[in-house]
Amino acid sequence: MQYIDNILFAVLLIFGIGFFVRNIKKLKRNIFLGKDLDRSDKKSERWANMTLIALGQSKMVRRPVAGILHIVVYLGFIIINIEVVEIIIDGLFGTHRAFSFMGGLYSFLIGSFEILAGLVLVSVIVFWIRRMILRIPRFWNKEMKGFPKNDALYILYFEMVLMSLFLIMNATDVPFQETNAGNPISQFVAILFHGIGHDTLHLIEMIAWWIHIIGIFIFLNYLYYSKHLHILLAFPNTFYANLNPKGQFPNDKNVTKEVQMMMDPNVDSFAAAPEGAEDEVPEKFGASDVVDLNWVQLMNAYTCTECGRCTSVCPANITGKELSPRAIMMKTRDRVEEVGKNIDQNKGEFKDDGKQLLNDYITPEELWACTSCNACVEECPVNIDPLSIIMDMRRYLVMEQSAAPQELNMMMTNIENNGAPWQYSQMDRLNWKDE
Amino acid sequence: MNVPTMAEMMAQGKQPEVLFWVGSAGSFDDRAKKITRAFVKILHKANVDFAVLGTEESSTGDAAKRAGNEFLFQMQAMTNIEVMNAYEIKKIVTCDPHSFNTLKNEYPELGGVYEVYHHTQFIKQLIDEGRLTLNQSMSGERITFHDPCYLGRANDEYESPRDLIRKLGVNLVEMKRNKNNALCCGAGGAQMFKDAEKGDKEIFVERTEEAIKTNPDIIATGCPYCNTMMTDGIKSTNKEDSVQVLDIAELIANAEGL
Structure with a gap:
């Protein structure tokens, strides 16, 4: 019976990681429901971007308070995870503080973890205050009701509990406290447990230890369902982000082919389609559902952590319009999740559910409110591009449905007829020089 | 001409x-x-x-x-x-x-x-090449520059317009949101040619109010569409008599008496 703890731990570990791997596979499958897009060029620039923006958090500090606190939590998260390695070894082999043979170095490491845990705890509490007491507006937009709001709070509570448990388990570890090394924070936490017998303390330590590691497994598996997925996806997302000037919108290659045919005097546009081409399904212009978007756009949606910086700088949103770039990303993720579930339920094939991203999630009113100013793209700390989704969906509205607002139809008719968005004759284009 | x-x-x-x-x-x-x-x-x-x-x-x-x-x-x-x-x-x-x-x-x-x-x-x-010389004939006017989105964020050009303004002997003052944080005037993305969606404010009013907070004599732009929007904003905030909206080309042409 003496190995029961270790077996129990091994089972937990296998399930925790196994379930996580399963979800990652599903995540990958869903992202690649999107269309191909080649972003394999300029590798060195991409590595540099990822290092600077994801690893270095360079865009976070554009807002210094949130940015610096975030860096604390992020560093804490990465560095304290070294401790998880020890916890797993202890759990599997029944050792106690397997790394303590390192002596002074061990004390230094654990001491650093404790300080970080303390800082993370403080930061997370400040985050909670910013959300719930100061009620910073970007956390209270209308898309932040229900799960998105609670999701953010669950994450904060998770982190508070995990950090507290880490400190408690150190504080109640009597031999560890007796060495009085590597316990800069937990020695103060230990005061709370003053006067409790050693056996009880050991019991508290064991309970804290177990809840802590179980909490980590739960948190790991919560990621897929949560905005917290950004801790993983921020890296590929910044790596595969657009490197062209932000004003450069992609030219649709299929359109280019058609326009070239039209403009080529040698092409007989009334000729019958070439052999075999009759059956080809004509390419759909623009996007009305998530499968019309490319995989980077879908990865963007899963990467979004709903911080709302984009929405807080969006000129349309600031002036009370329906459009919120964050909501564009959230709705895209909700829809791709729905499509993914549909595929899972129908033996790997998508069964038409009568819904699509357009109208059922994102309305034309939102799409037409965008000024294409790129403020959202510039602001995103992990280089998400909501604008590209908006533009692809406008393309569908106009090219597949001719559903532009009336004034825009007039503008386009003018361009078509007289080469200017207004109704002036092209022959008058130089009149300004004599006025 | x-x-x-x-x-x-x-x-x-x-x-x-x-x-x-x-x-x-x-x-x-x-x-x-x-x-x-x-x-x-x-x-x-x-x-x-x-x-x-x-x-x-x-x-x-x-x-x-x-x-x-x-x-x-x-x-x-x-x-x-x-x-x-x-x-x-x-x-x-x-x-x-x-x-x-x-x-x-x-x-x-x-x-x-x-x-x-x-x-x-x-x-x-x-x-820079010495083909044009400016004689700095303006007299310390307060000028704020509104970054056009398609020059600024879209193409990362923030300094050329500012360098020119500085050469004119004026007082360049920045709005709170400037350069890559600049707020759009509301005209881009074909918005120029349609009414705005339902909301509680026009974007150009929001931006013009921000410009007016710098207490400028002139709002400078580098875009004909921004110019239209900011001019409309000046009208709707009743500042036509005290604030001008001018393109940088106009600033230079005026200053040089061209």
Whole structure:
């Protein structure tokens, strides 16, 4: 019976990681429901971007308070995870503080973890205050009701509990406290447990230890369902982000082919389609559902952590319009999740559910409110591009449905007829020089 | 005004140094035409050998593309490219950041590869090369510069317009949201040609109010559409008597008495 703890731990570990791997596979499958897009060029620039923006958090500090606190939590998260390695070894082999043979170095490491845990705890509490007491507006937009709001709070509570448990388990570890090394924070936490017998303390330590590691497994598996997925996806997302000037919108290659045919005097546009081409399904212009978007756009949606910086700088949103770039990303993720579930339920094939991203999630009113100013793209700390989704969906509205607002139809008719968005004759284009 | 066209140039067997892309706003909008003329005066002063396409110019297709009509955009682009390539155009300057962006970034893939400059970049270059000298004849006016999205965030050009303003002997004051944080005027993405969606404020009012907080004599812009929006904003906040909206080309032309 003496190995029961270790077996129990091994089972937990296998399930925790196994379930996580399963979800990652599903995540990958869903992202690649999107269309191909080649972003394999300029590798060195991409590595540099990822290092600077994801690893270095360079865009976070554009807002210094949130940015610096975030860096604390992020560093804490990465560095304290070294401790998880020890916890797993202890759990599997029944050792106690397997790394303590390192002596002074061990004390230094654990001491650093404790300080970080303390800082993370403080930061997370400040985050909670910013959300719930100061009620910073970007956390209270209308898309932040229900799960998105609670999701953010669950994450904060998770982190508070995990950090507290880490400190408690150190504080109640009597031999560890007796060495009085590597316990800069937990020695103060230990005061709370003053006067409790050693056996009880050991019991508290064991309970804290177990809840802590179980909490980590739960948190790991919560990621897929949560905005917290950004801790993983921020890296590929910044790596595969657009490197062209932000004003450069992609030219649709299929359109280019058609326009070239039209403009080529040698092409007989009334000729019958070439052999075999009759059956080809004509390419759909623009996007009305998530499968019309490319995989980077879908990865963007899963990467979004709903911080709302984009929405807080969006000129349309600031002036009370329906459009919120964050909501564009959230709705895209909700829809791709729905499509993914549909595929899972129908033996790997998508069964038409009568819904699509357009109208059922994102309305034309939102799409037409965008000024294409790129403020959202510039602001995103992990280089998400909501604008590209908006533009692809406008393309569908106009090219597949001719559903532009009336004034825009007039503008386009003018361009078509007289080469200017207004109704002036092209022959008058130089009149300004004599006025 | 003496404004040669490419057709005339070609007839004389000449190739100008640069094509001035006037753009639809610069050709037809009454306010923007003043910017066009101011820029031509500067080109004349610096003895720049330029030409325009005149009646052979057509919309770049920027507004059509951003409204979602990729087909119309590419039709426009390829027609323009055909014309420009026939004239063997190498270098283009324009006062419109939207044309600038489209010509510079979206035409190359369709066969139109040119060196493209926004007029603030071009004027700055003329000064740097000693072809144009400014005599700093303004007298300490407070000027705030509104960054056009398609010059700023879209193409990372924030300094050329500011360098020019600083050369004019004025007091450049920044709005709270400036450079890559600048707020859009509300005209981009084809919004210029339609009413705004339902909301509680016009974007141009929000931006103009921010500009007015800097207590400026002049709001400078580098875009004909921004100019229209900010001018509307000045009207709706009843500041027409105390605040002017001017393009940087106009600032320079006025200061130099052109």
